[in-house]
Amino acid sequence: MFGVVEVRHPRGHLAQAVRQKIIGNVQVYLGLKNCVTSIRQLCHGLVMKRISTLAAATIATTAILAGPAAPAHAAPYWNKNAKCKQTDPDGRVIPTRGGNHELGWNHFSGKHNIKKCKIVNVALSGNVDKKDGARLEYWGYAINGGRQVKIIIIVQYARKTSDGRYDAGAGQKIGVITAYCRGMNKCPNWINE
Template sequence: MTFQVNLRRHRYLSRSFRNVLDMSRRRTITGIVTAAAIFATSSATAFASEQPDQESEQVFTFMSAAEYSEIFGAERMSEPVQPVPEGARVEPASFESRPAQPGPAWNQTIRWTFIDREGTDGVTREGNSEIGYAHYAARHNLFSDRPIAAAIQDTVPVQPPEGFRREYQSVLTNQVGTRIAVIRVIHWDNFVSNDGRYVATDGRPIGTISAYCENAPQNRCPNEVNQ
């Protein structure tokens, strides 16, 4: 009888020990899994923090309308332009303008010139309140030569020429195609205006009549086009 009781007690203690051992093992395994999960989460968070922040700085650059259509698709040219993101940076352009040349009144002085793919002499003269740089720069907040260069240099007009009139476009965009400005340049490819009021005595075209930002209030460009 004593042996049977002790045996039963032994079996009871053995089962109890095994239960405790199993519980201990489960707790250990749970602790290991929990620790591993915490480590994986913290590692993922740390890794993510080391990745470059794609939204921290957006770089915008000028390109012609043809280049934009080729890269991002012609249908995106019909999308509305977007406001300039805070902290955006305009990438410097590589275009170089030629030195200004002296000229007589209605100020024929050539401010810069760029040649299109068809050989058109895309001059921009100082002009006056009707044509040229003096006409469009302050009125449309467009003082830089970079959008003019991007529109004309090594490109073609955006629509078939009408007589001596040429129209060009450039776009200020970022690396994913978000446009903040579309600049249109109106060029006269003859040394005499249509009404005969203006004559470029150097024999070169009258050149840029006007330039402005499309679909913008009063056709005024955002400040970023001048950076």
């Protein structure tokens, strides 16, 4: 829908100033038309004022509807609930949290096909096999008949991950980051029997 806006010059001249397209409640100005040179600045000023008013209203409405923006350093979502826990020989209580696609149960149960707490807990019930600060590595073996695979469990025994993206909360430990079978991306199905 197009309309014509009339602008009256301070000296009383009437000029056809602006064509506008109305889309919903938003008016989009398409340009000046038939403005006399002496009132061109007045016409332009009114158009710019109207555009800036509409832009400010649009920005304010967007901010209200969208809500406050999350900080750029916001941690990714992860499930902190412990699916299983195991105490190692040194008395460390190590949780295996639900996590997400990057760490914890949700990560390794899909990507690495370890779907039983007992597989993780057997390895965690032994001594630490490799230690680098708060990063602990536990090794275990799954044996079924003549088949055998080495299971490696990586634990972050600290409140936060080494990159600081995940925080278990005051007095808590991150726990199991991942579990996998050595030399393969997915563990064989028989380990979950």
